[in-house]
Amino acid sequence: MADAVRPTRAELRVAARAQSRAERRGAAKAATRTALLGVALPSLAALGVAGAAAVTVRGDADRSTVAGPATEAAPAAAPDDGRSPDAAGGTDAERAARGEARPPLSAQEPVAAPTETAPAPAPVPERPKVSLPVELHGLSATYGEAGTHWTARHTGIDFPVQGGTPVMAVTDGTVRTQWNSAYGYMAIVKAPDGTETWYCHLRTYKVRKGQVKAGDVIAYSGSSGNSTGPHLHFEVRPDGGAPIDPLPWLLGQGLDPR
Incomplete structure (x- = not known):
């Protein structure tokens, strides 16, 4: 090979x-x-x-x-976790535990904030039903006295006040004013019961006519008419008739002008 x-x-x-x-x-x-x-x-x-x-x-x-539009799919079944929850959720033991842990309802409710109480309005002083005609106490002439200054006995009481002293309505009522040769400038207040109170020898008026209340200033004292000096001549005439002694009448109202 x-x-x-x-x-x-x-x-x-x-x-x-x-x-x-x-x-x-x-x-x-x-x-x-x-x-x-x-x-x-x-x-x-x-x-x-x-x-x-x-x-x-x-x-x-x-x-x-085939089934039609009204047929709805059945809801999926909840997984079986071995418990039997109810509508409130959880087992009986869990609900009991939640009930024990839950604080009382009253503790959860909000507490209303304290509100400031508005101070009560000061009481309005009650108006007097009857008032003295001037603030000064003391009389220079009384009812029924005789003298050369009066053609008859004295028909009222005199307050020895200075000219320009405020003169007040003794009662509620209607006031009117006029001139009289003996009384000078005068104001007359007629009370609801018809009693008239006269204020004489005035210097000026503050209220010539209309409604007034007891204690309202209606005029100022003077020495007009048959007068020997400044003073206030005051009379009381029930039902607008003859004059009466003003002193007992005022005392009966709880007022003492002396």
């Missing part, structure tokens, strides 16, 4: 390069197949899920058409 022919170095190099290229091509083809399988398999799986969902939806639509 003839000896085998050994390849030359050049041939070995050519063969090695060819084998290397073949191996690289094989590795590239294997990587390509792997990549294609990695993309294709999930896509096929997704298509399969979509197809199954479409079949399910179509089936549900068909069932809804």
Whole structure:
């Protein structure tokens, strides 16, 4: 047998390069197949899920058409956790525990903020039913006295006040004013019961006519008419008739002018 022919170095190099290229091509083809399988398999799986969902939806639509629009899906059953909750939620033991832990309702209610009580209005002083005609006490002449200044006995009482002293209505009533040669400027207050009180020898008036209350200033004292000096002549005439002694009448009203 003839000896085998050994390849030359050049041939070995050519063969090695060819084998290397073949191996690289094989590795590239294997990587390509792997990549294609990695993309294709999930896509096929997704298509399969979509197809199954479409079949399910179509089936549900068909069932809804047969059952009619009034049919409603039954609510999903609650998972059975071994307890028996009621409408209030939780088991009896849990509700009891919550009841024990819950504070009393009264403690939860907000406490109303204290409100400031408005101070009571000051009481209005009660108006007097009867008042003295002047603030000064003391008389210079009394009822029934005789003298050269009067044609008859004195028909009232005199208060020795200075000119310009405020003169007040003794009772509630209606006031009128007039001139008299003996009494000078005078004011007459007629009370609701008809009693008239006369205020004489005045200097000026504050109220000439109208309604007044006991204690209202109606005029100012003077010395007009038949007078020897400033003073107030005061008379009381029940029912507008003859004069009476003003002193007992005032005392009977709880007032003492002396």
